[in-house]
Amino acid sequence: MSSLSPERSLLVDFITEAYPMSVSLASDIAGRFYPVRLSKGAFFLKEGTICNEYLFLTDGFMRSYAFDPDGNDITTGFHRRKQVVFEVSSFFHRIPSRENIHAITACTGIAITYTTLNELFHTLPEFREFGRSILVGGFTNLKSRMLSTITETAETRYLQLLKTNPDIFQHAPLRTIASYLGITDTSLSRIRKEISGK
């Protein structure tokens, strides 16, 4: 019986749910993660740098964003507790990131480096499967978001987000939610007005 930190306990639960394996194995894995703290506004990843950490967020909210050709800040994703946070392309291809990831509230989590992750992947097939599951899950989510962006109206997408991710609205300004939905803050404001009058 080891005495895992609460953060590592959360990760053990998360790992075993994502891919079946023994708790002791998951605990070994979680033991390799080190604590991370980010104060509100702090960056986890800055564009132009290589993402070198694979973070399991245990508390707080984070936001990924990129700048479009006109210099507008576009939200590419929100991240909450019990999610894995990293920039896929930069992390795995070892190239500078085009995205930023920052804490929109104070955050705590536990992380491993690229090197450690690869060691673990190499020695533990189960952790490899876990890693693949995270990747496939992210890919699948994005595919469904893409489809809804193409086929649904902004109002529908907004209502959907409100229903499935209400917590985002308590932590992120509407402006950043608007760009996540693919619209301007002006349009989002109008949509909200429209809905409130029902």
Next chain:
Amino acid sequence: MSSLSPERSLLVDFITEAYPMSVSLASDIAGRFYPVRLSKGAFFLKEGTICNEYLFLTDGFMRSYAFDPDGNDITTGFHRRKQVVFEVSSFFHRIPSRENIHAITACTGIAITYTTLNELFHTLPEFREFGRSILVGGFTNLKSRMLSTITETAETRYLQLLKTNPDIFQHAPLRTIASYLGITDTSLSRIRKEISGK
């Protein structure tokens, strides 16, 4: 010196470009793939079924599509020779696919099953890396497509597609290209008219 089929030779080149490994190892891997032929219009994957093949397309064009809530056929992707074709979520999670994939021209390729792929992943770390590279590449492409869908006008996206993937226009009807771009065929037609008058 083995005598690989032309399809397998193509795959060897493709593998070694995606992830550095010896040609003999890549040849061993390619040797595990079996030939696949699809006549024009034939399905590689039907929605509701589990994607069980990991296909390396050596000739022809394919299209992935799903139906939106109104029953409209929405193109989720085009695939050309020297690309890996499969539905990520269905294949790795072993769940029924919500997408269809069909041949829009006669196609040839070579494939492996889910089981074989896992055997190879298990025994060959290099092939695992190759597999991850494919996954990460697909993810990255989708992220950039998502960003351009949100930030760029339909006209810009059309011109971009025309420049980077002109071959698609020789094989896919405009209607399916329109839904890929996230617009209706009517709008695409107008955009084309607008551009031609310049």
Next chain:
DNA sequence: CCAATTTGTTGCCAATTGGCAAGATTCTTC
């Protein structure tokens, strides 16, 4: 607690895109 900044809303108008239906064009298929 107040000034300064950020965030959200609204009005006005323009640009983009969609829906529908008719017609033109192209392509299959027998």
Next chain:
DNA sequence: GAAGAATCTTGCCAATTGGCAACAAATTGG
């Protein structure tokens, strides 16, 4: 090669969304 089907274009109008600017509201930082 002709009939039928699928594809593409166009006109008309409506709905959605954006751009800009002003204002209001909320938040932040001394």
